Amino acid sequence: LGVNRTTVLNAYKELKADGLMASHVGRGTVAVSTVGEYPVKTIYQKEPIWEFLYSDYLKNHEPFDVNKYLEIANQKDVISFAAGIASFENLPTQAFEGIEAELLSRQKELLVSPVAGFSSLRKVISTYMQKRSCFCQPSEIMVLSGSQQGIDLITRAFINPGDLILIEEPSFFPAIQSFRAAGAKIMAVPMENDGMDMEILEQLLSRYRPKFLYTMPAYHNPTGICMSLAKRIRLLELVNKYGIPVLEDDPYGELYFEGQPLSPLKSMDKNGYVMYLSTFSKTISPGLRLGWICTGKKLIHQLCNIRQLADLHSNCISQQVVERFIVSGGMADYLTLIRREYKERRDIMAEALDRYAPPGLSWNIPAGGYYLWCTLPEGVSAEALAQKAAAGGVAILPGMPSYLVTRKGEAHVRLNYTFPAKNRISEGIRLLCEAIRELLRL
Ligand code: PMP
16 A cells, blocks of 8 residues: 555564564464554554543542632632631641650551551540440541542442442532442432431332432531431331441531530441541541441451552641640530530521522521531522632522532522631622522522
8 A cells, every 4th residue: 555565564674672562373473462452553652542541440530620610719808718628827836736746656657557547546436426325446447648549449349330329419429420430320318407218218218229329418518408217217127128338427526506406317326337437537537537336246357358459548746736636635625615616607607698698599407517508599500600709709609519400409509607717708698699690680
């Protein structure tokens, strides 16, 4: 075809030198592709064509560009209701005081930690959980580098492509993304004011027998809803009846504002169906990267096995800081302080909404946690509002990523009251409501 014979021979030689030729008796010498569909002709391009190499995991992942909203929050003078971060005005710096002396006295423990965390910290966490009526052994606790790691480990331990997972809707989107990336099919149980709809839950459990159910019973992210005691009891009856484990994600349970808080599902779990996940990110600081999972010893052992493939153990210094903080009693005092502080912030936000809200805007008053969940007036979309509000100096998180199953999130926005400066919450709500009015052309 007009190609010079020497050129062809040279090409063969080059492919052979690169190990890209295979000879088979009867079939002659052929070019081989070592990487599936990777087109041989592109091998000599300057850069790899990553798209041909990506795993299904990466391709299944549906990223949501939260940074778009969080970056707005980072701009100077912006009032941020977007991120779910603790109040920096109240950071417990006392947790770090005198830490150098402690670190020096426990030098050996700076080198390396057991995969499941220091045994002293596991013990401290098991006692911490007893205060919430969860009676577990230190051997049933695994310290994690944040609870997101627990979600990832459970994903990797249980999900095969095509497996069915049940979630509440709306839900915490990085959990949905994690399950989906592993190839899970997700079915959603709608949320009611007191937790998920138990009739639909039973229908889905009995009909589809999912691998597990993912739930946030206490001050749910994003809605702030707390599951009622009646629903907690019913949920446990159902999962026991159908033999389906539950992943209870509980970052906010300690942050209750009124009355006697409900104990986690784990406290009522007689048969080991509940895998309990929590974190110090929402109480102390997300920068510590420290959380934990509480579940049966056998599963802890397996999770440790797979954890070693990604992250050998959690940060030694963070583990020591948190252990000291709890043992010294500082944590208990700090929790009392932030419960009061966050309740006050919630009230400031709710009062500002009462004062400035345009017709058609509705919201809940959470009894704890970090978030106020708003339903927008008809005709106002969350994305349009996020843009308009950003232009006015306010960052919010639209509801879309929380509704990755039914895609109904355009009607909602999540407002965080723990992070913004307390004296700017009211102003931020006024600006946000102004943006809604503009979109409604009021
Ligand atoms: N689960 C829920 C419900 C959360 O809200 C968060 C933080 N936004 C996490 C898990 C992850 O927290 P971390 O990894 O910081 O512990």
